Amino acid sequence: MTDSYTVVGKSFQRIDGIDKVTGAAKYATDLKFENMLYAGLLRSPHAHAKVTHIDTSAAEKLPGVKAVATLFDVPKVVQYWFFLRTEKKKKQMFLYDNIVRFIGDPVLAIAATSVDTLKKALSLVTVEYEPLKAIHDPHTALKETEVSIHKKGNIAFKVNKEFGNIQEGFKAADIIVENTYHTSKQKHASMEPIGTCVASFQSNGKLTVYSSTQLPHWSQHYLAEAMGLSLNKVRVIKPFTGGAFGGRCGVIHGLEVMCSYLSRKTLRPVKMSFTREEDFSATETRHPMTIRMKTGATHEGIITANEVEILSDTGGYGTHYIGVIADCMSTGIGLYKIPNYSFSGIVVYTNKSLCGALRGYGNPQMNFAQESQIDIIARKIGMDPMIIRLKNYRGEGEMDPVLNQLILSNGLEECLKKGAQSCGWKEKRSRLPGNDSIKKGIGLSIMLHGTGAARALPDPGSAIIMINSDGTANLHTAAADEGQGNRTVLAQVASEILGIEFKDISVSETDTDITPLDCGTHGSRQAYCGGLSVRNAAMDAREKMLAYAGKLLGANPNQLMIKKGRIFEKVNPDNYISIKDLMQKIQIEDMGVCEQIIGSASGIAPAMPGYYGAVFAEVEVNTQTGEVKVIKLTCAYDVGKAINPEMVKGQIVGGGVMGIGFALTEGLQLEDGHVLNPNFTDYRLLRSCDIPQIEAIIVESNEPTGPFGAKGIGEGSMVNIASAISNAICHATGVRLTDLCITPEKILQGLKKIECG
């Protein structure tokens, strides 16, 4: 390998682009099979109730109704991934007892020959409920002793951890800042609704499931356990997917099991496809959190202590709630070298729709609180917010105390400097707000996010590469592409190593029968972990290619290089053979060989490197209406190495948009457990006219463990947008907001408070 790459670092068009723009791409919702049944869920209208009686007789008599699954016959499942509405170990997945825990909680499922029949059948079911007292507020859940949402109580999880000595830390501080922050119940709002799957049980006992999952192999593992099948009898195929953002690695597994159960019962393919309303009100959201944070610092801007107390509300059930709160801790501590740090977290159940993974995991919530705190301290001690960060961030060569690993690359300083330079930070920050009713401000924030989950979770990645006799190649990887384009990036990695043109590398569908074990697309892992697998498989193939080429060229394979389809001697480039000719020879022409070159690799990444970013937000606040307009975001991210810069920029811009939504407009509104805005009309996603200029700056720190130096970007790009915007609002108006999303009302309230002094 040399530093001058041929393919890596170039912005190739995504390999599935044409399929998508021509409509040839089939999404799970597009799938239709012969004899397919349509399944749907009857959902609870109560936030908390006991189901005392279910009468399905009228529904079952309806012609076209083929199967009903009640709480007594649904499959059990063993925990493989995060808890999925289950207690640990063998528990029923859906309807695991006769209690409904949120409005929308499934009571039973029906499979029928058409959607109309299904709707009619669902309406014919009579369910008798005995309402229970509902808890909507997490603080109430914590204190409540009489009402217990789950058998074990209302507390799902607790964690307490201290690093250093928090009391000593505060003693060493010159100033101490304490605030309580609240974050909203943000929804993924992916273009394709969460929750589509088709399960088809064949007469030979094999189950095939088409699912818009982020975790095809874990879906396979789940299904195998739930249905009592071995893994070779379960095939999970992931069709094109219209965005995931964490929403396809939780409830989706329950859906897959339910469809499989109904398919086994009927021996027909069964499809379930949530409506947008179901997606919004009955699939996971971001965990709303209340974060109390007490931070101490010296006059010199050295942060000496941070005390964090989080109450996380996971709703009626929990998926990923441990991981999410652990992520608050690791990203908080990982970002700054604060010597004394105390972290305590509690996750409670409430009678609201459930929470799970959403881009950034627990990081956006934590970052909003912590980056606000740092900003407040900077303001108090009169220090440039950039300087205080440069003084305290945990840089290259230091240990990450949570992940217990050395930081091998950290381009945060460059991010800050390039971002500041590009947005004119110094000048704009020193600008006075003026007397206009429109106040201008600029704020910044930084972030760290982990790449992958090596050694923290089962985190396998694998790849197989087969070189064809014309010198093209087929790459098998289960690295699920949810729309971000990682299949394109992985083809680039293979292309670079093999010296085969990018266009000549095809990437397989994600299909557990075909593609080797991969733990799925989450944790910003696929450029790094997926990339490493592909790199290693390509190296394996490359070695075999060079061995043959060496024989033919009369050269030591170690002295050979590949570039642009040619294998040649380093010292004598005229002694060469094209890959095409070599493959043609060894696969077809040399009848004493006939070997296809196959390379493979499997395993975990050597590390879980952090990637870093600095965001500069420029806002205009209308002090009369409270309206906030984001004028520009300047987002500089250290991605290690941008294998496909345009794709990285796509992530940065996309994260920016989602971050502005998290800051200003998004969040489910609930009233007595009812979701008031379960659709795109009422849930206020940013429209294109709302989106400001977003400048994406790529910083390359060259992570030594990464493929060509790459690490992640996907999740982190939304993490610190809200904090930067909030800091900018404070710069513009002096108003410090601690409650997301930041509505005009909150701004006006804040302004009033300042006025009232």
Added chain:
Amino acid sequence: MTDSYTVVGKSFQRIDGIDKVTGAAKYATDLKFENMLYAGLLRSPHAHAKVTHIDTSAAEKLPGVKAVATLFDVPKVVQYWFFLRTEKKKKQMFLYDNIVRFIGDPVLAIAATSVDTLKKALSLVTVEYEPLKAIHDPHTALKETEVSIHKKGNIAFKVNKEFGNIQEGFKAADIIVENTYHTSKQKHASMEPIGTCVASFQSNGKLTVYSSTQLPHWSQHYLAEAMGLSLNKVRVIKPFTGGAFGGRCGVIHGLEVMCSYLSRKTLRPVKMSFTREEDFSATETRHPMTIRMKTGATHEGIITANEVEILSDTGGYGTHYIGVIADCMSTGIGLYKIPNYSFSGIVVYTNKSLCGALRGYGNPQMNFAQESQIDIIARKIGMDPMIIRLKNYRGEGEMDPVLNQLILSNGLEECLKKGAQSCGWKEKRSRLPGNDSIKKGIGLSIMLHGTGAARALPDPGSAIIMINSDGTANLHTAAADEGQGNRTVLAQVASEILGIEFKDISVSETDTDITPLDCGTHGSRQAYCGGLSVRNAAMDAREKMLAYAGKLLGANPNQLMIKKGRIFEKVNPDNYISIKDLMQKIQIEDMGVCEQIIGSASGIAPAMPGYYGAVFAEVEVNTQTGEVKVIKLTCAYDVGKAINPEMVKGQIVGGGVMGIGFALTEGLQLEDGHVLNPNFTDYRLLRSCDIPQIEAIIVESNEPTGPFGAKGIGEGSMVNIASAISNAICHATGVRLTDLCITPEKILQGLKKIECG
């Protein structure tokens, strides 16, 4: 490995059995896609004519007609496999000039929205023909100077080869026998008609073809060349296939290209599916041959010379005609150590439907002639036909002069002895015919057939095995299963090596995007070549498994064994771990590893071993009607090692049935180029009531190069049935037939000749 196998040698049920009996199995004819067009060919009503004008205007105007392909716009193709209606190198595949060469020769293709529209459209095309003189007889074709079927003349191929000194051979002979034999134009008559394919060109430029081909990867190569695509842009998927017998490795490629062309033109999936009549009259048949054979022997039964002259009739075009005639030579010389052998062959074109590969290739024709000659000599010198064969066959340790390889296994003697024993040869052979009008007779014959084509053709085989975390496995092999069950056998090979239960091994579909390079299913190669690939891939996986197990068990991996799902120390079987636990550990639980075990292998087999067989046929000949009834076949074949004995017996019984058909009833009847029996009513396949007892005896010679000692069986089992039956008829009646198939008329004629004396 030890000799006591757990899985190999056991008759597991075929893995696709349930799919087939429940109807879940989808054959190419069952496939239907959205927007699919139906394509069909307009065929010539003339045996030989020049197309002077085509008017498609009326057809093109018909609503629903989407594309017409005439001779001017069909794709070109490079020769990869045998000639396929092409000259060598770039030539048009179909309609390559304006001459039609047999009744049924395609003139153009139309794709329409329904079968009815297609039929209507074909009827609206006007073609003007200028008839040319047709040649129906191969002898005429040879002599004819004025009419030339192809530009290069009427001779497609010539071969002359002498081993030893033929004149000296005859000098050394005490008796010389000379006869001329004729064989018929047998059809594959597979359950699913030959010639079904669906091609689908996607907007992204990728072509997917579903084809009932025997050679998925060569289909892919063909298509890539013809359509100007790279191999990674061409995907060939082989659905379930209803029998092939050689019929799916010739014309099918032209069909695939034609459908792809029409699909590219319309950007819709295009399906073509030949009718039974088209199958019978316009796809390949066995090459009818005229074989003059002059054989010399001593009184002691030592054969000193054989002079062979073959005229092979390939019809209007040729596929496989070189290979087929070469096979006559290699199987003839390979079977007997005749020191002086002269072989000359000529293949001619005639204006009949084309010929190609059919189970046995050229061997059944050659075997009929040569085994008749040997039988005549035995009769003349008064020697038991078994003894003369034992004296002359080419045994273990001798060289095969054509293949130029040492014979490492040959169980022919055991085949003869066990077969003779079982059928009561001695007693029945010495029985006098009696005075009844029903004469009983018994006859025998032997044969050799090659396994695979290593070093004679590009003969790659490959496999990939992935072990799942529950200890089950997925095997990827392109070893196309046409119904014979080789996928089952390959799963057994993997199971034996890996110690994973048979049921826990899944075998992939045959799909060139997924399965590594394989040259297809032909030449009885898949148990041997396919088996070797799977064995080697499994060994690769096994080695990786043992390395991990060694670490865990604190043992040297070389000292470990696998049996029945357990890995244990040879010297201390109590020190063990189950494969399931090991896989669970290294793939999931040990988060520092997370490696899926992937094994792979690719390459050619080390040899092309011959497999051998002896057939004893018992017949009753009604001397009044000329009817021949086969009472029993005793078929003993040396298959090296029967990995799945029932499956081997299936091949032996199936070959027996096809062989009886070849002997007594089958063959296309042509009159002026018209096929008179292009359907199952008139083409006289054996019905189940016609099938005698067929005893299958498996002899295992343990081929050292084979997987567990295995070699082939598929083709050979039909090769020497006709010769055994003919020899039995002669034993019963004294009538020596030289012309297949042996109809009652020919028997009666023969009896009359004897009477007339």
